[in-house]
Amino acid sequence: MTLLTGRAVTKQYGRTAALAEADVEVAAGEILAVTGPSGSGKSTLLLCLSGIVTPDSGEVWFAGARLDDRGEAARAVLRRTEIGVLLQHGQLVPELTAVENVALPLLLGGATRGSAARSAEQWLDRFGVAGEAAKRPGELSGGQQQRVALARALVTGPRLLFADEPTGSLDSVAGESVLAALVSAAKDNATAVLLITHDATVAAYADREVHLRDGRVLSGVTA
Amino acid sequence: MRFTTLVRLAYPGSLTDRVRIAITIVGALLAGLSVLAIGTVLNMAPTERRITLPDGGWSLDPYSWRYTSTLLNESGLRPGLIAMVAATIIPALVLLAQAARLGGPARDHRLATLRLAGATPRQARTIAAASQAFTVAIGGVLAAATYPLVKWLLHHPTMDGVRITAAQADGGPETHPYTGLLLPLPTDTWPAWWSWVVVIVVLPLVAGLISMAGLRRLIKSPVEASRRARRERPRIWPVWLVAAGLADMSACRAWIDALDRAGQSGDRLIAPYVLLVVGIAVICVGVPLSAATVAYLGAKITLRYAHRPAPLIAARRVLADPYAGSRAVSALLVCAVVFGALIGIRTQMDFDLEVQALYGQTIGDRELYELVMNMLSALSVIFIGFAAVGLLIALVDAAMTRRRTEAALLAAGTSTRVLVNARMIGVFLVAVPGVLLGLATGFASPSLASGPQHAPAAVETVCHDLGNSELIVPCTEAGVAQQKKADRDGGNNPAYSWVEYHSKGPWHAVHAPIPWARLGLAGGVDLLAIALVTILSLLVGRRSPAETALRTT
Numbered sequence: 001m002t003l004l005t006g007r008a009v010t011k012q013y014g015r016t017a018a019l020a021e022a023d024v025e026v027a028a029g030e031i032l033a034v035t036g037p038s039g040s041g042k043s044t045l046l047l048c049l050s051g052i053v054t055p056d057s058g059e060v061w062f063a064g065a066r067l068d069d070r071g072e073a074a075r076a077v078l079r080r081t082e083i084g085v086l087l088q089h090g091q092l093v094p095e096l097t098a099v100e101n102v103a104l105p106l107l108l109g110g111a112t113r114g115s116a117a118r119s120a121e122q123w124l125d126r127f128g129v130a131g132e133a134a135k136r137p138g139e140l141s142g143g144q145q146q147r148v149a150l151a152r153a154l155v156t157g158p159r160l161l162f163a164d165e166p167t168g169s170l171d172s173v174a175g176e177s178v179l180a181a182l183v184s185a186a187k188d189n190a191t192a193v194l195l196i197t198h199d200a201t202v203a204a205y206a207d208r209e210v211h212l213r214d215g216r217v218l219s220g221v222t223a
Numbered sequence: 224m225r226f227t228t229l230v231r232l233a234y235p236g237s238l239t240d241r242v243r244i245a246i247t248i249v250g251a252l253l254a255g256l257s258v259l260a261i262g263t264v265l266n267m268a269p270t271e272r273r274i275t276l277p278d279g280g281w282s283l284d285p286y287s288w289r290y291t292s293t294l295l296n297e298s299g300l301r302p303g304l305i306a307m308v309a310a311t312i313i314p315a316l317v318l319l320a321q322a323a324r325l326g327g328p329a330r331d332h333r334l335a336t337l338r339l340a341g342a343t344p345r346q347a348r349t350i351a352a353a354s355q356a357f358t359v360a361i362g363g364v365l366a367a368a369t370y371p372l373v374k375w376l377l378h379h380p381t382m383d384g385v386r387i388t389a390a391q392a393d394g395g396p397e398t399h400p401y402t403g404l405l406l407p408l409p410t411d412t413w414p415a416w417w418s419w420v421v422v423i424v425v426l427p428l429v430a431g432l433i434s435m436a437g438l439r440r441l442i443k444s445p446v447e448a449s450r451r452a453r454r455e456r457p458r459i460w461p462v463w464l465v466a467a468g469l470a471d472m473s474a475c476r477a478w479i480d481a482l483d484r485a486g487q488s489g490d491r492l493i494a495p496y497v498l499l500v501v502g503i504a505v506i507c508v509g510v511p512l513s514a515a516t517v518a519y520l521g522a523k524i525t526l527r528y529a530h531r532p533a534p535l536i537a538a539r540r541v542l543a544d545p546y547a548g549s550r551a552v553s554a555l556l557v558c559a560v561v562f563g564a565l566i567g568i569r570t571q572m573d574f575d576l577e578v579q580a581l582y583g584q585t586i587g588d589r590e591l592y593e594l595v596m597n598m599l600s601a602l603s604v605i606f607i608g609f610a611a612v613g614l615l616i617a618l619v620d621a622a623m624t625r626r627r628t629e630a631a632l633l634a635a636g637t638s639t640r641v642l643v644n645a646r647m648i649g650v651f652l653v654a655v656p657g658v659l660l661g662l663a664t665g666f667a668s669p670s671l672a673s674g675p676q677h678a679p680a681a682v683e684t685v686c687h688d689l690g691n692s693e694l695i696v697p698c699t700e701a702g703v704a705q706q707k708k709a710d711r712d713g714g715n716n717p718a719y720s721w722v723e724y725h726s727k728g729p730w731h732a733v734h735a736p737i738p739w740a741r742l743g744l745a746g747g748v749d750l751l752a753i754a755l756v757t758i759l760s761l762l763v764g765r766r767s768p769a770e771t772a773l774r775t776t
Contacts, residue, residue, distance in 0.1 A: 052339070073343040080341020091336050094329075095235030104340045107228040152340060 003028045003160055003192050009048050009058035011041075011215075018044040020215040021058065024194075026160065031186060031193040033206030041215035042196045043164055049194065050085055050162045051075035063159065080105040084153030084191075086182075088165040092137040092149055098124060099133040102151045109156070123151035127181050143174030147181060154185055161186060164196045179205055224346055232337065233354035239329060239623075244358050246322035246616065251362020251430075252369065254315035255422040259370045260308045262418025267409050270296045291381060291405045294594060303595070310602055314609030317554045321613030323355060323434065324550075325620050348435045356431030363422045370414070378411075380404035457515040457545050464509035465664055471502035472671040480674060499672055506664045511556050513660060514549035518653035525652060532637070533644035540649050548653040551617035554610035555749060556657040561603050562745040563665020566738060569596055570666075571673045574735035578676040580707070582724040611752045618650070618760035647757055654753045662746050670735065680728025692720035 004026040011019040019041045026032050047053040051067050060068040092101045102120035124130045127147040167175030186193045211218045271283040288296040334347045478495040522541035688694040702718035709717040
C-alpha cells in the first residue's frame with residue numbers, strides 16, 4: 001500500500017530549479033533511499049514531501065490525503081504525530097536535556113510531563129543512551145546526539161520517518177551504529193523511511209533506491 | 224500544550240536567557256513605576272478652585288497649595304507635569320526593547336527546532352510571547368509591590384515651600400495661603416486604580432503581543448526560520464524625511480512671521496502651528512531612520528579612502544548589514560535629538576529673557592523655568608544612561624554572534640588590536656554622523672518654532688531717585704542691576720524709586736546666537752557614552768580565546 005506519493009513536485013529558489021517535476025512513492029513499511037550528488041535536490045525533496053516546505057507545483061499525498069495544500073498548523077500537527085523528521089545535525093534544543101528533547105513532540109501534543117518523560121526514557125533506553133537522559137546536547141557526543149534525535153523522531157510512533165543524511169556528521173563506527181538502530185526501529189514498528197544520502201553504504205540499508213540529478217528523479221532500483 | 228510545558232519551554236535557562244530575563248524585569252519594574260507615577264499625578268486632588276470676584280471676573284484660589292513647588296501646585300502646569308512624568312517611561316521601554324533582542328539568534332534557532340519537532344506556528348508564537356509576558360508581569364508585580372515603599376520613603380512633610388494668596392482684583396477678596404505642612408512630592412496621593420491594572424495586566428499583555436508580532440515572519444517555516452540580515456542598500460527616503468521636516472518648519476516659521484507682521488493672530492495661527500508640530504514629529508521619526516543610510520554612506524567613503532585593515536573590516540561589516548548598527552545606536556540618536564532640542568529651548572528662552580531685560584520686562588517665573596529645564600536635563604541624562612545600557616546589550620550580543628568569525632580571523636593571523644579597532648570604528652561609523660544629525664535637527668526644531676525676537680535699536684533708561692521719585696537721576700550700571708535684583712526679590716534694597724525704559728528707533732528681528740560650546744558638550748557626552756559602552760563591550764567579549772570560540776557550536 002502506498003503511504004506517500006509525490007507527483008511532479010517542483011521547487012525553485014530564485015532562478016535555480018531545486019526540484020523539477022520529481023515523482024516519488026514510498027510504500028508502508030518500506031525503506032527508500034534517495035541518492036544523488038550535492039545540489040541534486042535531495043534535501044529539497046525531503047522538505048517538500050515532509051510538508052516543511054510547500055512545493056511551487058505538483059502534489060504530495062500522505063495516507064490517501066493531500067498534504068501540500070494543508071495549512072502550516074495542520075502540517076505541523078502531522079509532523080508530531082504521523083511523520084518523524086531526522087536531520088544531519090540532529091536539531092536538538094541545546095537548553096533542554098536529552099529526555100526533554102525526546103519528550104518534546106509529546107509535550108507539544110498535550111501530554112503530561114510525567115508520561116512524556118516515561119515514553120522518552122523508553123526510547124532513549126532502546127537506543128542505548130538512557131544513561132545520558134539528564135545531559136544537555138552540548139554534553140553528548142555526535143553519535144549520542146543523533147541517537148537522541150532519532151528517539152525524538154520516533155517517540156510518537158510515526159508511520160513515516162524522513163532522515164536527511166542522518167550519519168553525515170558522524171564517523172563510520174558511530175554512523176553505522178545509528179543507522180542500524182534506525183533500520184531496526186523502523187522494521188520493528190513498521191515505520192516507512194525516506195532516507196536521503198549521498199553515501200552508497202548508507203543506501204545499501206534501503207529496500208529501494210531512487211537517484212536524483214539536477215532536481216529530476218532518474219531511476220528506481222530495488223535492492 | 225500544557226501550562227507547565229509552556230513555562231518550561233518559555234524559560235529554557237541558558238545564561239543569555241537569564242541575563243535577558245533580569246534586564247527585562249528591571250525594565251518592566253521601571254516602566255511600572257513610571258505608569259504608577261503618571262497615575263498618581265492624574266489622581267492628585269485639586270490644589271486650586273475658581274472663585275468669582277465681585278466685579279464679575281474670576282480668580283484661582285490656591286486654597287490647597289500643599290506641595291513645596293509651584294510645578295506640583297499650579298493646576299495649569301499639570302499637563303506639562305504629566306508629560307514630563309510620562310517621558311520617564313521611554314528609557315524603560317527602550318531597555319525592554321533592547322533586552323528582547325538579547326540572545327535573538329539562539330532563541331530563533333530554538334523556535335525553529337520546536338517547529339521542526341511539531342510545534343504549530345501558534346504554539347511557537349505563544350512560547351515566545353509567554354516568555355516575554357511572564358517576565359514583564361514579574362517586573363510589573365514588583366513595581367506594584369515596590370511603589371508603596373517608594374512612596375513611604377519619599378514622604379517628607381516640611382514647612383518650607385511656596386505659599387501664596389489668590390491674585391487680588393479691585394475690591395476682590397484676598398484668600399489666605401495654605402498653612403499646613405507641605406510635601407516635596409505628591410506622596411499624599413495613591414495612583415489611580417487603572418494604573419495598577421496597566422502595570423499588572425496591560426504591560427505584560429502588550430509585551431507578549433509585540434513579541435508575537437515580531438516573530439510573525441520568523442516562525443512561518445521551521446527551515447526558513449532564520450532572521451535574515453537586511454543586506455540591501457538602505458533607502459534614502461528617511462534623509463528626505465528629515466529634510467522635509469526642516470523645510471516644513473522653515474515654511475511654517477515664515478508663514479507665522481508673515482501673519483505676525485500683518486497683525487493677524489488667534490485662529491489664523493492654528494494651522495501653521497499644527498503644521499510646525501507635524502514637522503517636528505517628522506524630524507523625530509526621520510533621524511533614527513536615517514542612521515542606516517548615513518552609516519552606509521560613511522562606510523562607502525571609508526572603504527574608498529581607508530587603507531588600514533580595521534576601518535576596512537568595520538566598513539565591510541556596516542555595508543553587510545547597515546540596519547544592525549543603526550538599531551543598536553538608535554536610542555542614543557534619539558538622545559542626541561532630545562539634547563539638541565533642550566539646548567535649543569534653553570537658548571531661545573535665555574535669549575528671550577535677555578532681550579526683554581533690555582527694556583526692563585520680566586516675563587514668567589524664572590525659578591520655575593529653571594526647575595523645569597533642570598528636570599528635563601536630568602531626565603535626558605537618565606535617558607542616555609538607559610540608552611547606553613541598551614547599546615551595551617546590543618554590542619555584547621553582536622560580539623557573541625560574531626565570535627566564531629572573529630576567532631577564525633584571529634586563527635588566520637589577524638591581530639586582536641585590529642579586531643578591537645574594527646569594532647570601535649564600526650560603532651562610530653554609525654554613531655558620529657547620527658549624533659551630529661540628531662543634535663543639529665534637535666537644536667533647529669525649537670529655534671525654528673519660536674522664531675526671532677524683536678528688539679528696539681536702542682533703549683533709553685530713566686532712573687527715578689530713591690528719596691524723591693519725581694527727581695530723575697543718572698543711571699549707573701550697578702544701580703540698574705541692583706534695582707533689577709530688588710524687583711525680583713520683592714522690593715528689598717532698591718537703588719531707585721523705579722526705572723523706566725524707553726525704546727528708541729525701529730524694532731528689528733534679532734536671532735539667538737548658536738551655543739557651540741553647549742552643543743559640543745552635548746555631542747561629546749553622547750559620543751563619550753558610546754565610546755565607554757563600546758570599550759566595556761570589548762572587555763566582556765575578550766575572555767573568549769580563538770580556540771574556545773572555534774570549538775563552540
